[in-house]
Amino acid sequence: MKDIDVQSKLAMAKTLHSHGVSVPYIAVATGLTQRRIRSELKTTIKNHIKKHQA
Template sequence: MKDIHVQSKVAMAKTLHAHGVNLPYIAVATGLTPRKIRSELKLAIKNKINKRKM
């Protein structure tokens, strides 16, 4: 289970990304590294695709 602070930052990163905010700005706003943001966004996209296939 992830820490609640990290979960909330990832949720904020997903929202910002959905609104078209660039990765460097998301990194500044959330305090997460660009690498962490990319990996979390990829995971979220994969989960969304897998749910649609079912």
């Protein structure tokens, strides 16, 4: 159950970031650390780039 909670918070973080919300505010809204949010966003961006290069 904890994994689902974290996944939903990360999805919310991605959505907020795509709408221009800064990482510190996303951290407050989701309860995740800024480091975790940045790491996840970085991974998502890398995967998106790889997907479009193929």
